Amino acid sequence: MLGKLNEAQIEDLLMSLPVGRIGCHAEGTTYIVPVNYFYDGKAIYAHSGKGMKIDMMRINPKVCFQVDAIDDLLNWESVIAWGEFEEILNLQEKTHAMQNIINRVMPLLKGKDAQPSHGFTNNASDVGNNVELILYKITLTQKTGRFEKEL
Secondary structure, three states, X not given: OEEEOOHHHHHHXXXXXXXXXXXXXXXXXXXEEEEEOEEOOOEEEEEEXXXXXXXXXXXXXXXXXXXXXXXXXXXXXXXEEXXXXXXXXXXXXXXXXXXXXXHHHHHHOOOOXXXXXXXXXXXXXXXXXXXXXXXXXXXXXXXXXXXXXXO
């Protein structure tokens, strides 16, 4: 059975998953990339090093965000949301966003020496000095969700 997720189900899926995909478009190129994130009920918060995704969102801040939970081909849920990219420049908001991202991602790393490849450091003071880290949010303006459940 195919169906639409209600608002509570959409919010639950956005809150529960650690990885989503950003779709951005600028200067004739469309780019979709997975990101670690957290959602506060209004905006998606994520981080990145400088690169294609950040360059494109700076040019065109209108983006799409997608998450899915797939058990198998007949049992899945998916949310697509649209919003606007905004780089976080305020130090207090940056700290809050980064702490929430760390809290979300670190429990998912396997092994005692596991470390993400970018954007994380043992010393918070390294961010901005020794580590180029861009924190941003996508304020969501529209959301829709679908599901399929095997009968």
